[in-house]
Amino acid sequence: MATTEEIRADLADIVNEVAGIPADDVQLDKSFVDDLDVDSLSMVEVVVAAEEKFDVKIPDDEVKNLKTVGDAVAFIERAQNG
Amino acid sequence: MTGKLSAGDEAAPRHATLLGIGSYRASRVIPNAEIVDAIDSSDEWIQQRSGIKTRRWAAPDETVQSMAVGASRKAIEHAGIDIAQIDAIVVATVSHMFQTPAVATAIAHELGTDRPAAFDISAACAGFCHGVALASDMIRGGSAKHVLVIGVERLSDLTDVGDRGTAFIFADGAGAAVVGPSDEPGIGPVVWGSDGEQFDLIRQKEDWRDVLEQERPTMPHLVMQGNAVFRWAAFEMAKVAQQTLDKTGLKVDDLDVFVPHQANMRIIDAMARSMKLPEHVRIARDIADQGNSSAASIPLALDRMIAEGEAKSGDLALLIAFGAGLAYAAQVVRVP
Numbered sequence: 001m002a003t004t005e006e007i008r009a010d011l012a013d014i015v016n017e018v019a020g021i022p023a024d025d026v027q028l029d030k031s032f033v034d035d036l037d038v039d040s041l042s043m044v045e046v047v048v049a050a051e052e053k054f055d056v057k058i059p060d061d062e063v064k065n066l067k068t069v070g071d072a073v074a075f076i077e078r079a080q081n082g
Numbered sequence: 083m084t085g086k087l088s089a090g091d092e093a094a095p096r097h098a099t100l101l102g103i104g105s106y107r108a109s110r111v112i113p114n115a116e117i118v119d120a121i122d123s124s125d126e127w128i129q130q131r132s133g134i135k136t137r138r139w140a141a142p143d144e145t146v147q148s149m150a151v152g153a154s155r156k157a158i159e160h161a162g163i164d165i166a167q168i169d170a171i172v173v174a175t176v177s178h179m180f181q182t183p184a185v186a187t188a189i190a191h192e193l194g195t196d197r198p199a200a201f202d203i204s205a206a207c208a209g210f211c212h213g214v215a216l217a218s219d220m221i222r223g224g225s226a227k228h229v230l231v232i233g234v235e236r237l238s239d240l241t242d243v244g245d246r247g248t249a250f251i252f253a254d255g256a257g258a259a260v261v262g263p264s265d266e267p268g269i270g271p272v273v274w275g276s277d278g279e280q281f282d283l284i285r286q287k288e289d290w291r292d293v294l295e296q297e298r299p300t301m302p303h304l305v306m307q308g309n310a311v312f313r314w315a316a317f318e319m320a321k322v323a324q325q326t327l328d329k330t331g332l333k334v335d336d337l338d339v340f341v342p343h344q345a346n347m348r349i350i351d352a353m354a355r356s357m358k359l360p361e362h363v364r365i366a367r368d369i370a371d372q373g374n375s376s377a378a379s380i381p382l383a384l385d386r387m388i389a390e391g392e393a394k395s396g397d398l399a400l401l402i403a404f405g406a407g408l409a410y411a412a413q414v415v416r417v418p
Contacts, residue, residue, distance in 0.1 A: 041131065041348050044313045060310060 002054075002080070004028075007073045010053055011046075015069075018045045028070035036069075056080060094224030098217065099268020100418040101163065101228075101260045104156025105385040106149045107372065108140040108236075108254035121246045128250045133347020137253040137373025139238040146178045149256035150189050150234040153381070158193075160418065161260035163228055165193060168260070170226035171200040172216055174209025174377040176406075177236045178202065189232065199226065206284070207343050207405025208274075209233055209377035210257065214401070215272035215411055217261035232258045233377035240286070242303035251346070252304065253373030257381020259418075268418075270330035273322055274411035280314065283307045284406035315345060316352035319404050319412075323357050326400065326412040337363045338397035339387060339417065343404055344369035344379035353402075364392045376405065384417070393417045 002010075012026035019042045025035075032038040038046065043066075047058045050072070056079035058066075066072045113136045114125040128134055140149065150173065158165055171186045178185040186200035205212040210233035217229035237252035261269070288302040319342070327334060340363050342350055347369050354365055366383035375382060380401050387393035395417055402412035 039130065040309055041312050044309055045316065045352055048313060048317050060313075063309075 004073055004077065007054070007076050008069065011050060011069065011072060011076070014046055014049045014053060018042050018049065026069055028068065028073060030069050031067055032069070032072075033067070050076065054080060090224050094222060095263035096222065097264045097267045098221040098261055099264035099266070100214075100415050101262045102157045102159070102161025102418050103257070103259050103381055103385045103388060104153045104158070104160055105257040105378075105382045106152035106156075106255060107382065108138040108144050108149065110139045110141055111136050112139050114250065117243065117249055120243050121249045123246060123250070131346075131348065132251060133350075133367070133370050134250055134373055135370050137250070138255055138371075138375070140236050140254040144236075144254070146175060146234050146236050147185055147188050147192065149236070149254070150185065150232045150258065151192050153234070153256035153258040153378075154189065154193055154230055154232060157230065157258035157260050161228075161262065163260060163262070166196040167228045168193075168195045168230045169198045170217070170220060170229040171195070171198050171232065172213040172229060173200075173202045173232045173234065174205060174213045175202060175234050176204060176206050176209075176376065177234075177240055179239070185234075186232075198230075205377075205405075205409045205411070206407060207345065207374075207376045207379070208403040208407065208409040208411050210380045211272070211401050211403035211411035211413060212274065212409075214259065214261065214269060214415070215274060215413060218269040218272075221261060221263055227263060229261045230258060231261055232256060233379070233381055235376040235378050237304070237374075237376055240301065240304045242305075245303065245305070247308050248304060248306050251374045253375040255372065255375040255378045255382050257378045257385060259381055268416040270326070270414035272411055272413045273326040273329055274409075275322075276410070277314075277408040280310070280408045283311050283314070283408060312346070312349060312352075314408060315349045315404055317356060319402060319410060320353045320356035322404075322410055322412055323353065323400060323402050326402065326414060330414045332398065332414060334358065334363070335360055336398060337400050337414075339364050339366070339384075339393045339399035341366040341380050341384050341387070341399055342402050344372065344383055345374050345405070388417065
């Protein structure tokens with residue numbers, strides 16, 4: 001089972017690839033929109049890449065609740081354990 | 083049961099190809115600055131979300147019919163055939179404002195063709211590639227020898243200038259292609275389909291009968307759920323593009339040109355990334371200046387690439403069109 005830090009690091013790589021944001025900036029307390037400047041379309045790309053990488057489903061309705069990197073990591077952890 | 087049906091033209095050609103392309107751009111160039119006030123937005127926001135800098139909107143005298151005729155004359159000239167040789171016209175549009183008859187018959191008449199089969203198809207932004215697929219099959223099936231396929235839209239009529247999600251996207255124009263017989267395949271097999279479960283993602287706001295029940299009836303504009311459309315277009319369509327290459331027996335490296343429907347630059351970029359398009363493949367990016375002209379976008383973009391030397395005669399071009407329905411169609415063609 002992947003650790004929280006492993007999921008964060010993989011997610012950071014995805015955010016880096018999609019939006020060009022340095023992976024080191026993608027920390028749990030960072031807001032996608034306010035801190036990382038990830039807009040709604042980039043967020044869709046991040047979500048699709050994350051679904052493939054972590055083998056989880058992230059419904060459109062859920063995406064708006066994923067405000068911080070920590071929210072996304074926690075959702076992925078729950079989805080993987082569920 | 084004594085009669086026997088003839089199978090028709092046994093000598094139908096084995097293959098079809100694009101013989102000529104033509105386009106017509108609506109004349110009014112509308113920069114983002116002209117539309118931002120109504121949607122409380124900015125040039126920067128629109129460019130970041132869509133890559134659109136300007137869009138073309140029609141002047142009052144530029145009708146669906148007149149723009150289609152303009153594009154068709156150029157396509158016929160490019161094809162080098164006589165206008166009387168056109169024996170079928172297929173028009174893809176959603177913005178011809180008559181429920182009936184089809185605009186195709188009026189276009190045929192204005193062009194001076196010799197009473198061809200003429201009809202409209204409704205496949206929204208996917209319409210042009212549907213038309214090319216039909217034309218190819220009509221020629222190979224012996225129903226027609228030279229088919230004029232037109233994609234034409236005047237979406238400014240259907241745009242809600244106060245809708246933040248769509249006001250900056252839609253545009254006007256026409257593109258046309260002449261499809262004819264050939265010794266070698268010039269149009270690959272189509273990969274097409276639909277997803278009616280997502281009917282509501284892009285559609286006319288209301289049914290006409292509901293419009294008329296309103297106290298002050300207004301045009302039922304186009305509405306769209308942008309993020310959901312983006313997800314479908316950028317990722318599902320990249321898969322369809324790969325299926326199309328597989329069915330055609332090609333690798334992505336074999337392509338010279340990629341002409342996706344010009345919906346949004348972000349969709350084009352995401353598709354190209356997802357498809358792992360190699361550097362040498364030239365990608366149509368007409369959206370930046372033209373906006374999204376639905377069924378007209380692919381022939382407009384391809385014609386521009388030919389004019390600017392980015393697409394050369396004989397090049398292999400992957401066309402992929404997708405939109406309301408949801409509906410999609412894709413094929414590889416040889417550039418005429």
